[in-house]
Amino acid sequence: MGMEWYIVRRVAWAAIVTFIIVTITWGLMTAAPNPQVQQAVTQAAMDGENPAEAEERMEAQLQLDRPLHVRFMDYVVGVYTLEWGWSNTRNQPVTAALVSALYYTVQYSVPWTILTVLIGPIVGVYSAANQYSWRDHAATGVAFFGYAIPNFFFGIILLLIFGVQLEWIPIVYQTGVPVFSVQNVIQLTIPIFVLVTGSIGAIMRVSRNEAAEYANADFVKTAKAKGVSTYRIYARHVIRPTMVPLSTTMVGYLLAIFTGSSLLVEVVFGIPGLGRTLYDAVVAQDTNLVLGSTLFFTFVATIGNLLQDLVYTVLDPRISFEDR
């Protein structure tokens, strides 16, 4: 019982959440007019036929004349079997569009996440250990700068400096270069740099503040009295409790950046990833693709939250699971 049972229930809940999201999106889609039916009606009107009949004919052809619950079941099955429909603005299946976009998104988001998760807490705790020293101030300065400078603004400026003025990086993102190549590293450096500076700021601050709270906790004092080195105290005793409250916000925070800033950065640097796919779909009014990418992002977020909760339970054994 206890933790295992909680984890099982938590996973089951994640599945339920995805189902609820799928249901909501289905509701949205059903409420909106179907473009194919619209087209048929338009065509009929142009040919001087009866639009109402054309509508019925088209609905029959698209099987929209079946009872709602049947259509809903079909849709749910479709979502879970990855039949997400046809993208009208790209003329390819939505899943194919998302897979090809994911290819580019992964290339910068993996190094970005790793760097953020590594650098953020470490620098934060280090700052806390050296509170009010010049290193702390420098780290705080970097954190504030990174957090306060709007990603897209920073991106444009860097692109102007390094791309147009210095010509160190290509202005136009090259999709053709191999993933593990010098060219790819060069063209992804600036976007990753922008994203990392944007995301570590908050994490550094939260971890610094949390770690500072433990700075005069009894166990730290005891350890200090025993003559344990400061480095050891922080590495072994402070980081873990610091990560507890941090873990509750970090995943959500990173996901918010993933869905927001990465979209901006993709637009600024011309990376044809997921964010830009969604943006283009919204701009071009491609319903299937909008829904597909929305589902994708929410699935990622659900799974991210699931992981976050699991990490939380592992990290803080004080929480009891009996009544959760």
Added chain:
Amino acid sequence: MATDRQSFDEIDWGQIDEESEREISPNFIIVAIGTALMGAVWAFDYFFVTGTWDAAIGMDFGNQYTPTFEVIGWGYDVTQLDWLFAFSLVLFGAYMILPLYQNPRMTKYYWRDMKRNRPAMASLGWLLFIFVIGVIGPAIIQAPTVDLMTKYQPPMFLEINNVYPINCVGEVAGGDCHGSLEHPLGTTGDGKDIFRIIVYGMQISMKIGFIATLFVVTIGSIVGTVAAYAGGLVDEVLMRWVDIQQSFPTFILYLLILYIYGASLFLFIVLFSLFSWEGTARYVRSNALAKTEEEYIKAVQLSGASTYRVIRSHIMPNSASSIVTDITLLIPSFILFEAQFAFLGLGDSTIPSWGVLIAQGRSDLAFAPWITLIPGLFLFFTILAFNFLGDALLDALNPEADAEAEQ
């Protein structure tokens, strides 16, 4: 030294708690009076100024140009957002500023503490500047107008190759157009004065910050503490809702809504407020959850205190530092969100916000960088100031860390 100092927890909230037990606190009176005043002006606007054409729709949606204060010769039309802004200002005054006055000793203490923190003081000054100019400026400075013949004027002390502006307002020397006092920050590609846009943008940023924070903090902290304290089914339901809300990324959700309804600043603020409190709630809850495990809460409960009292006087104050941390991250993030949507061309284009200006100047960056740089820097410094201030507040409100620092 640290020991004889009265901390935030002991003084401030204890006193407010006492006040809440009285029938009406001065804070509440201020809110009531402010609300009543606004109600009167609103009624005046609704019944006397807004034409029946609007009344037919039921509300003044800003479609008709009907200055609220035309009677006193002030051609300023008050919109829904203005009402909300005014209301949040009243609340802010009653529950943030007034307590400072009510507790002069504590205020003096914090002030002394803050004064030593130079970045925080500078930030406070900057935000006050933005706030005051933002509230007053648009009422006295004319809205920026298009003047195609004087586009791309450089800011004072700068110059631009004379091929870009059509007519140069300042002096022309060596083929370069120099900036002039008439347009201290230069003009855009439409010939709009950037200084005026910046002033108007201040108000928009302040509106976004205040109104949205009001919603978010209220909903978030209530849900968070209640969930943590009540536990059981209540916690389950609330947190599961938070889960769903969190799984539905706000940015995406807004894009989806935008896809269906189109953009407006009002919609933006309401939507972001209603769907952004989950972070606050989670934060407050996890903090409170850890605290409920602590002995003294158990002791208070054993002594028979009511649930409301426990939340009000123990959990809320104890989570205050988390909430402040959260606000300082939230306000700038809302301002940033607005700028991002404006940059993407998906925002409310009818308002002269900084984000709109950044987006406009982006294609002129190579030869007229100030169009993007000036609002970008204002945005940057404002976000920065919120962060510095938040950090200083956190230090001040967190006696433990403070004590440690002085050891």
Added chain:
Amino acid sequence: MSDPHGRRGDDSNPGINRRRWLQAIGVAGAAGMAGCTGGDGTDTATDSPTDTEGDAMGEDTPTPEGEVEIPEVGGTFNTVTSSPVDTLNPLYNTEAGAGTLIGYALDMGYTFGPGNEQIPQLYELTTDDGGKVWTGKVRENLQFGGDYGQVTAEDFVYLVQEVHKSDWAATSASSSWPETTTITQTGEFEFQIELESANLLYPATYDPLMYPIPKDLLEPYVAEEDSQGLQEDQELLELEFAGNLGAYTLDEWNRSSGQTYSRNEDYYMQEATDINQLFENAPYFETLESRVVQEQASRLGALETGETDYASIPPERVEEFDGLDNVNVYLQPQPYNEVCVYNMRENGWNAGPGNLFREKKFRQGLGCAVDKQTLVEGVFRGYANVEYTWQPRWSKWYPSDADVPEYGTGDLYGQDAAQSRIQEAIDNVEYDYSYDGQGRLLNPEGDQCTITLYHSAGQNTERSMAEFIAQEFEQNAGIVVEVNAIQGSQFSNQYWQQEIPENADELEWSNGSYNAGPRDVATSKNPWDMTVVYGLNTYPLNPLTAEVFFAKDSFYNPYGYYPSWDAPSLWEEANSAESTEELNETLSEIFVKIAEDQPMGMLAFPSSRAGYASDIVGPQENFFSGWDFPAWYREE
């Protein structure tokens, strides 16, 4: 008619794409544009209206005399587009940009070259009887790819009869083939088109312009009447059947980042050295890459650093790029105008009861409110001409100046001119509109009239124009205009196109979503007042096509315009004209009527400003630049 409007904006549609897609295809692809020479752009601007017209129609004889040195093949031609395309399926494409991209790999029937000369590509259209029967002669060296074999007249006839004219396929060309036009096969390589009434300019309508599509490919879909299958067909989408029918072969279509093409060694036009000797070994680039770069600043930066060979230049940067050694700027006339469209349908004019836009005098008043000369200089930096009627000045159909009232210039501009006309209009309507002492137009409730004006988001020139119009309206007409940015496709779906009414079959007419019925019953989903989102095509090669904009029951009337002049009979007269002179005379009359009636605010004809790497040989400064794109090469 498929969409006769162009998405406005040099930002979103760089290069040739500004033209109607059909025309873009007509000029065989290329990122062509026109203009005056890259050399000295310094004196291009401002006062003289002839600057940007110059030699708009180009030289009559494109073939240089004597031996021409054939350039060497090699290298890459890099070009950029500002947005990804929806489809490369030739049957369903309606976008200008995609038309260009398809054109690299697949030629259409014919095109027009300098001097308005018909250049036969796949086939040549001729007539012996003054334009009633047209004979198409198909080249005999055309090969589809795969197993589809040779292109014959049968493929074209089948395409028209079984697909374009069918009621299930709904291809983008279907409106070009009404019931009354018949097409028959008269030989293995010959077909005949018979029109209901003679039309001397039939090829210039682009109606008989076809893509070659293999009959065998179409047959299964025809049998099933499967339009969705046809739209999603892999071979059509990836142009796999193109064989030797295009200068390049499409290698890869990466949906969001662009296309890669490689040289087509067997390009059929290599045999057409009679048209241009340079075709002998065409094309001259080993590869062609088209990239999607959504940021204008990035496109221009790439042109500056040589990452791309082409980008469209915004007006304020023409001088700067003209000064660069490695870039030439070509100013090319193009047929799209800048118009401020008024919504005369039931959901237009949301400032009060009634719809003032329906009043001719009111529209004339609005015409007097905007200073067009300032607009041209301020927004387009002089790289545009003022527009008074539905034809650019360089067109040979433009009526002589004296006849056309010039709204927005001289006496016909200013507060008095505008308000006196609007006053007349509001005296004429049943509602109690009035001007107050400060020159503000008040609605019957006593509030100042406020209307909205939509423009495409992210397009600086368009926004400047909208802001300027708004300010001029407020100043001169006393109407407050709220400027709103919107995404183009959203505007199209929710504002520009109407919803088909339930009882469409009982209406006087209902011609699809661009004119779903009479203006009192058919409206778009959302109300709107004015828009500058679209530039409309003035069809300078064949203005008869413009009839579609000025008939209340045509296929294209999103704005609900009912001519106050006798439009049907005048157009009828023009259509049945038997000589160029007769046609010219009738068209002159029509254009004067249009200028008087002010169906929309006609503002300006901007030139395209195309920046090419200076070592690219081929771009010209006329309307037809790009027609010989396969013969372009890079100078050593």
